[in-house]
Amino acid sequence: MPELERTPLFDLHVSQGAKLVPFAGYEMPVQYAPGVMKEHLWTREHAGLFDVSHMGQVILRAKSGTVEDAAASLETLVPVSVLGLKEGRQRYALFTNEAGGILDDLMVARKDDHLLLVVNAACKAEDIAHLVANLSESCEITPITDRALVALQGPAAEAALAQLVPAVADMRFMDATDLDWNGVPLWITRSGYTGEDGFEISVPTDQVAAFADHLLAIETVAPIGLGARDSLRLEAGLCLYGNDIDTTTSPVEAALEWAIQKVRRTGGDRAGGFPGADRILRELDEGAARRRVGLLPQTRAPMRAGTEIFAGDTAVGTITSGAFGPSLEAPMSMGYVATEHSQTGTELTGDVRGKCLPVTVADLPFRPSTYKR
Amino acid sequence: MKYTEDHEWLRVEDDLIVVGITEHAAEQLGDVVFVELPETETQVTKGDDAVVIESVKAASDIVAPVDGEIVAVNDDLADNPGLVNEDPLGGAWFFKIKVDDMSQLDGYMDEDAYKEMIS
Incomplete structure (x- = not known):
């Protein structure tokens, strides 16, 4: 087994009593002493600090020097309007493959003269290789190896971060801004993966422990592990790459049409021109045979990933994420079902250890998100 | 009290044994959100x-x-279900089993042996 990597906050995790597990090649905190349930609820009520330094940060800079050229280049790999992104703004995107499947999901921020991409830890090597293979004629692709990434999420996140960096109070959802903390250059976005208002903050590696210590000294801020990160994102209806989306799922099947702006769709000025466009544009017009939906088990038994879904005796789908929702106080799942059974309110069953238990198709998110728009 | 390698505790009550899980096991599991119990009057075989x-x-x-x-x-x-975390040794027993042969308990650990196993 290859050696696990550690993030720059490893010592902090240990000192905070984290239980560490292997995740995407890193030794990561799955929970701290309070446990998943309390950490989840703390984030919903106060503010949670997450180490997401395992994720990939990549700068894409056009050789011409103009950010528009970098954006136009990236548009050849994603079905998203990158050219339409204003300076200082961030957007969700997807790398697609020729078959119309999803290679990874990512965040793209437009800075003054470059794009900043944040990609999943488990995909970052492939993503960087994909960028190099396809864009290196027009762009310089620079993986950022001297910065850590933390997320501060929850209703108290703004007030807490503003104690260190007052200007964050002026940011709104999906803003991307460079700000200083005692001379330390921070790359901040107002976004996250919990359904809460909050921030993701890229911090130079040698300063991140001090930065995290300052945040944790604020009484509303507690460290939160990957366990709660997963239940928070699932309540928020957000996909986990590798579970809910992968190379076998198209953006339309995954109900991610909202991420594909009109300008990239049939009839738009920059329609198509990304891998898998034939299938994805067709599915945008005609729909797909299956669809990602929320699924609420009607008993207390959670329905985990892999649970088969039935309409009567007919198998109609599979659960891709399932857990107990601490804020919902009930089990929750998401998964794919045949489109004719994807209407909200449709009553289906899930096979849990050989028993057919009732489950109802539900809208996502399970819990309204509280972004500062 | 006897203990199994699966972190169950077994308490003898006349010809019944009461089965639960240890504090150590409850801690390892994390917050319990659902418990599916067997039907009563079910015959079971060890394992x-x-x-x-x-x-x-x-x-x-x-x-x-x-x-x-x-x-x-x-x-x-x-x-x-949270009782499993709050009171694993008391209120959170799972089931009582009428034992065919009490000598089946002989192979299980006492408290000292269990504590040694988890240390």
């Missing part, structure tokens, strides 16, 4: 899956530690 515990992390099985008949289950756990 059969008897209970499913779902925590925030995953599902785990509790196996029947001896041959016998399930004669009672703890219905409180259906409404309050």
Whole structure:
């Protein structure tokens, strides 16, 4: 087994009593002493600090020097309007493959003269290789190896971060801004993966422990592990790459049409021109045979990933994420079902250890998100 | 009290044994969110899956530690699965089993041996 990597906050995790597990090649905190349930609820009520330094940060800079050229280049790999992104703004995107499947999901921020991409830890090597293979004629692709990434999420996140960096109070959802903390250059976005208002903050590696210590000294801020990160994102209806989306799922099947702006769709000025466009544009017009939906088990038994879904005796789908929702106080799942059974309110069953238990198709998110728009 | 390698505790009550999980096991599981109990009057064989515990992390099985008949289950756990974390050695017993042969208990650990195993 290859050696696990550690993030720059490893010592902090240990000192905070984290239980560490292997995740995407890193030794990561799955929970701290309070446990998943309390950490989840703390984030919903106060503010949670997450180490997401395992994720990939990549700068894409056009050789011409103009950010528009970098954006136009990236548009050849994603079905998203990158050219339409204003300076200082961030957007969700997807790398697609020729078959119309999803290679990874990512965040793209437009800075003054470059794009900043944040990609999943488990995909970052492939993503960087994909960028190099396809864009290196027009762009310089620079993986950022001297910065850590933390997320501060929850209703108290703004007030807490503003104690260190007052200007964050002026940011709104999906803003991307460079700000200083005692001379330390921070790359901040107002976004996250919990359904809460909050921030993701890229911090130079040698300063991140001090930065995290300052945040944790604020009484509303507690460290939160990957366990709660997963239940928070699932309540928020957000996909986990590798579970809910992968190379076998198209953006339309995954109900991610909202991420594909009109300008990239049939009839738009920059329609198509990304891998898998034939299938994805067709599915945008005609729909797909299956669809990602929320699924609420009607008993207390959670329905985990892999649970088969039935309409009567007919198998109609599979659960891709399932857990107990601490804020919902009930089990929750998401998964794919045949489109004719994807209407909200449709009553289906899930096979849990050989028993057919009732489950109802539900809208996502399970819990309204509280972004500062 | 006897202990199994699966972190169950077994308490003898006349010809019944009461089965639960240890504090150590409860801690390892994390917050328990669902407990699926067996039917009473079920005959079980040592090693059969008897209970499913779902925590925030995953599902785990509790196996029947001896041959016998399930004669009672703890219905409180259906409404309050968190009891497994709050009171694993008391209120969160899972089931009572009428034992065919008490000598099946002989192979299990006493408290000292169990503590040594988890240390």
